[in-house]
Amino acid sequence: MQARIRTRQLTLDVPTFLQRERPVSGWAGMFLSAAFEPPRRSLVRLLDRIDLDIRDGDRVALLGRNGAGKSTLLRVLNRVYQPTSGTVEVQGSCQALLNMSLGFNGEATVRENVYLRGVAMDLRSSFLRRHMDEILEFAGLQDKAGHRLRTLSSGQRLRLGFAISTSVQHDIMLMDEWVGTGDANFMARATARMQDRVSGSRIVVLASHSVGLLREVCNKGVVLEAGRLVYAGDIVESLRAYHELLAKVRDNQPIEFEDADAGPVQVMGAVEEIALAAGGGQVLLKGWMVDSQGRVPDGLVLDFDGCRYAASLRERTRRPDVQRHFGLQDDACGFSATVEVPPATTLADLSGARVLGGHTAAEAGAPLRLAPAVQAAIARAVRA
Numbered sequence: 472m473q474a475r476i477r478t479r480q481l482t483l484d485v486p487t488f489l490q491r492e493r494p495v496s497g498w499a500g501m502f503l504s505a506a507f508e509p510p511r512r513s514l515v516r517l518l519d520r521i522d523l524d525i526r527d528g529d530r531v532a533l534l535g536r537n538g539a540g541k542s543t544l545l546r547v548l549n550r551v552y553q554p555t556s557g558t559v560e561v562q563g564s565c566q567a568l569l570n571m572s573l574g575f576n577g578e579a580t581v582r583e584n585v586y587l588r589g590v591a592m593d594l595r596s597s598f599l600r601r602h603m604d605e606i607l608e609f610a611g612l613q614d615k616a617g618h619r620l621r622t623l624s625s626g627q628r629l630r631l632g633f634a635i636s637t638s639v640q641h642d643i644m645l646m647d648e649w650v651g652t653g654d655a656n657f658m659a660r661a662t663a664r665m666q667d668r669v670s671g672s673r674i675v676v677l678a679s680h681s682v683g684l685l686r687e688v689c690n691k692g693v694v695l696e697a698g699r700l701v702y703a704g705d706i707v708e709s710l711r712a713y714h715e716l717l718a719k720v721r722d723n724q725p726i727e728f729e730d731a732d733a734g735p736v737q738v739m740g741a742v743e744e745i746a747l748a749a750g751g752g753q754v755l756l757k758g759w760m761v762d763s764q765g766r767v768p769d770g771l772v773l774d775f776d777g778c779r780y781a782a783s784l785r786e787r788t789r790r791p792d793v794q795r796h797f798g799l800q801d802d803a804c805g806f807s808a809t810v811e812v813p814p815a816t817t818l819a820d821l822s823g824a825r826v827l828g829g830h831t832a833a834e835a836g837a838p839l840r841l842a843p844a845v846q847a848a849i850a851r852a853v854r855a
């Protein structure tokens with residue numbers, strides 16, 4: 472099977488808390504300010520409509536200034552973050568050298584930590600048992616196997632994390648900076664293993680500020696700035712685009728993005744309750760819907776068996792939780808709606824149906840998320 476990574480209009484918004492700056496005098500002023508002016512929650516866009524096509528054989532350099540969104544993009548590709556809108560398809564097994572001590576517990580022994588980290592990487596315990604000696608030997612920690620992790624030096628812990636994280640060869644390797652830690656002996660072994668893993672991977676995505684390394688390892692490049700795609704292409708052109716970007720930033724010139732047009736407004740939301748009216752033929756839906764500009768859309772459609780059935784909005788409901796999450800002006804973003812669907816006689820018929828949102832019923836094309844309770848209700852009806 473060919474490995475592949477494909478993103479379309481990949482966008483990630485995260486909630487953040489902003490404390491308004493206010494000059495206060497003395498302790499009392501500070502307490503009053505903290506009590507009466509809690510931080511305001513709003514959304515920040517970390518990735519903005521990224522389209523990428525990474526194919527088998529590509530070694531991709533992620534280029535960009537500090538804070539451009541390189542690590543965030545790697546985390547989305549590794550499924551640590553779910554995109555707010557847009558799609559990510561990753562075909563092939565994935566190894567992420569992003570946080571190599573994920574799963575470690577300082578109170579457990581070194582040997583136990585091999586299992587803990589292994590579980591975090593989805594490795595089988597039989598694999599870890601078979602490779603235990605090899606992992607400990609690579610990390611140079613055979614004589615420390617029974618010691619608690621917290622008694623190890625930080626360099627020894629990093630060596631252990633590296634030894635476990637690189638113990639398996641995967642199709643796709645995601646790296647945030649080349650591993651560069653440890654004493655000279657360990658570095659020689661670590662570099663040899665990294666080169667081995669890179670050449671055994673079908674796809675490599677490497678975020679780094681080391682231009683020499685990127686030129687050596689990569690054949691493709693992706694340049695990001697402020698979460699947006701500036702350039703994607705071969706490595707020589709990408710490095711040129713990156714240096715041009717740095718020069719423009721230095722000279723305060725405008726930056727051109729690949730997605731220069733504003734792009735469509737994204738609609739997002741969820742269906743949290745679903746029911747069928749007595750006798751069937753009418754579906755009742757409850758949930759919420761907003762667009763990426765903070766407006767509340769009106770169009771709702773049930774896509775059922777290849778046909779689109781427009782919903783009638785019965786009521787707008789107040790959703791302060793959604794308002795807080797997205798930092799909206801208004802909290803009337805909940806809906807209660809009905810859809811006439813004559814062929815639907817039981818909830819089981821709705822298995823595979825999608826609820827689509829948009830500003831009008833004709834425009835509705837953005838799939839709303841089905842809450843776990845809705846998925847469970849349909850699954851129960853299918854089983855019954």
Ligand SMILES: Nc1ncnc2c1ncn2[C@@H]1O[C@H](COP(=O)(O)OP(=O)(O)OP(=O)(O)O)[C@@H](O)[C@H]1O
Nearest residue numbers: 485487515517535536537538539540541542543544
């Ligand atoms: N959970 C979060 N909440 C709010 N902002 C975040 C969060 N994670 C990252 N950011 C912000 O997103 C931006 C991109 O961060 P990211 O770590 O992806 O940058 P980077 O390109 O990897 O930078 P560097 O080269 O310094 O490693 C930064 O401005 C950062 O402050």
